[in-house]
Amino acid sequence: MSALLDVADLRVRYGHSLAVDGVSVRVGAGELVAVAGANGAGKSTLVDAVAGWSRGRPAVTGSVRLAGQDVGRLAAHRRAGLGLVLVPEGKGVFDGMTVQENLRVVRPPRGTAGRPYSVDDVLDVFPRLRERIAARCSTLSGGERQMVAIGRALRAAPRLLILDEPSVGLAPRLVVEVLTHIRDLVDAGLSVLLVEQNVRAALEVADRLHLLDQGRIVASGTAAQMREDDRVAQAYLGGLGP
Amino acid sequence: MTADVATRGTTGAPAARRVPTWARALLWVVLVALAYLLPSLLGGSDRIYTTVVLVAIFAIMSYGVDVVLSYLGEVSLGHTLFWAAGAYTTAILAVRSGWTPIPALLASIVVTVLLALLLGLATLRTREFVFSLVTYAAAIIGLTVVQNTQALGGSDGVVGVPLLELPAFGGTYVARTNAELWPIALVCLVLVVLLVARFRRSRLGTTALMAQMNGELSTAMGVDVRRTRMLVFVLSAPITALAGWLYAYQRSYVSPDLLSPTFLLFMLTAVILPGRRLLLGPLVGALLLTSQQQLASLGGDADKIVLGGVLAVVLLASPTGLVGIWHGLVRRVRGSRR
Amino acid sequence: MILAALVNGLALGAGYALLAVGWTVLLGAARLVNFAHGQLYMLGAFVTWFAISRFGLPYGVAVPVALVVVAVLGVVLQLLMTRMTLDQNIVNLMLVTLAFGYLLQGGAALLFGGDPQTIDSPLQQQDLALGAARFTGQDVLIVVLALAFYALTFVVLGRTDLGRMVRGVAEDPKLAQLYGIDAARVYLAVFVFSAVCAALAGAVVGPRSPILTSMGFEEVIVTFLVVVLAGVGNLVGGLVVAIGLGLFTAFFGTFFPPAYSTAAAFVVLLVVLVVRPQGLAARR
Ligand SMILES: Nc1ncnc2c1ncn2[C@@H]1O[C@H](COP(=O)(O)OP(=O)(O)O)[C@@H](O)[C@H]1O
């Protein structure tokens, strides 16, 4: 079986330091795969490299295949056009534009991408945005901005959606809300690669989970296996998992 | 890391770093002596002397821009103003008030420092490109103003600058020809190179480089980036003015063309063509460009195309200049041997 | 006399506005300071003149020809600078555009000669009067075109996908990539637009007075005065400042030697920079 996303032996270097050291990840169709790990483990560097994107100047080697097609040499906007869509960590929307403009500026997908979401479809997924549709994004709350960021990603008709810590900085109640939304999207057929520091929350929604440490995958398995895993329990669940 | 960048260029090979100071000093003395003899070795014709004097003058002029562009990493497009201010102050004081060269030089320096302070203070709080725009505007507007102000000689300029006379042992040294001007020009050039070398090792020089490499970091480390920018800019102005002072005597007249973009392009290209942050870079650049213009000129407009073309091609093909191309070649040769 | 200066200033200011509109968008979107802008203005005028005097085209056809020629030139220049623009290497961008400008000036001098020329526009012969103030059909054309271009730019930036893409790239070029936007293409579009605006300004302002291949340097300064005084990227502010600058120039020229008018405006700018470094109309 060939996976929708197949990342093999990815290495990312910033100058002399190796931030991602030979990572391989696969995401199947309709699957939610989570990547967890401590701060600075290399999670963002990994998913940014998969999307062909960075705010720095990393050197990337390894292969990235989307539905069998080698996209490893394409620029980020080309990968986005093919349905490999990233919502980066931190600033993920144009602050100077309204919610509506952010949703409309997305380049419509070309060719083989996944399900196209209209602006209305996005508003159905995130009803809360409906009343803020004409607001500048700089005036939104953290949760609302994250919804806009995910919403604009949906507009690009993703086949694979990559979300880098969508719940960071959100109130616990909102974390659950955002992650539930994501799970709903997956259940509707979307494939998602999710970066999440909060392992407990990630395990609630993910099908499988990889644990990253110092640029290497140190543990992986299904959500159920990982919940039982001692290393995970000790490091992230405080040894007292529910 | 900054120290490494700053010393690169003076020491071509790594081995040179181990050469003792006295040997280095000796090497420099020999180099200067050779430079002094160069025009006579090349036949000693008037044309040769004119060329080497102009190379020295234009190199000094370019060192002013070099200090700002290479070490501060900002683009001053107003150095023609300092160049013209040096020349005009000298010419006007010498012709109309009979000032001798040394007081005229001091006056030139005062005038340019004031101009630099004015431009520097006005752009102190602005974004990077505003500095370039303001300095550019100052130079272009300076051109119109000088052309239309009779007190500054209008479009004719100021003619009849007397010969350069300096007090010397037992009398005065009078530079009647370019051959006689050459020692003075060379001494000025050597002094400027020494000054720039000193600057590169100074606190201000390393601070400027740090501010260029990483403005935020150096701010966090307590460096006042604005003050550094201001100081370097004000330091650079009199260097270019010194060249203007020499040029007024060399040409014996000054005219508004000193403010034309030609000299601006010359300065920038002289710094960028060899590669930025090289101690002798502007000298090499001035040598190449002046040789082309003096010995292989294609006519005014075509020379413009050459000058603009060289600058554009270098920036597009190898922004690190000829040195960058050289390093690339060396790497390739080494790589293919492996 | 006041009225004459007012009308003249309006035409001048509209010309400045046309000159500056593209630059405003360019600087806002690509953080690209184009020092060759004045030479593109010069080429707009000279290609128009060339098309009329050499090929006998009517003015109305010569202007579009000039726009196309400069647009093609703009494509070539921006393609050469794509790498630098994407890297946001502002220092080298300024230097390379300065070199381009100088190159274009030298090339134009070789191609078109060093003599002053006049562009033959039928509208320039059309004398109109408004009370005591005399002006020409050409002046009306300049004002109309300037207003039209500002309106067009305003609508495109605010209401269209293209405009949103330009604003997105302006705010955050890296993030724009994730929206599927090809920043290089946006830069190209904006640069060509800016070049065409400059050329149009040259082609329509040119008939008002003799043209020289050495012109263009003052025009960059004027553009820059407008853009910096208005605050970078501020479109409406740009129009207001441009008209204001035109009026200032016209009135200054009525009472003082006109050669000093740009210098006087520059002094105003220096004062403004000290007092309000972010520009007159900027919000921050
Ligand atoms: N732009 C950059 N330049 C240099 N090093 C970076 C850059 N971004 C991240 N790093 C380094 O790479 C490592 C991984 O960072 P990151 O991928 O952001 O980790 P995570 O997302 O897991 O917190 C860290 O050591 C970090 O310091």
Ligand SMILES: [Mg+2]
């Ligand atoms: Mg991260």
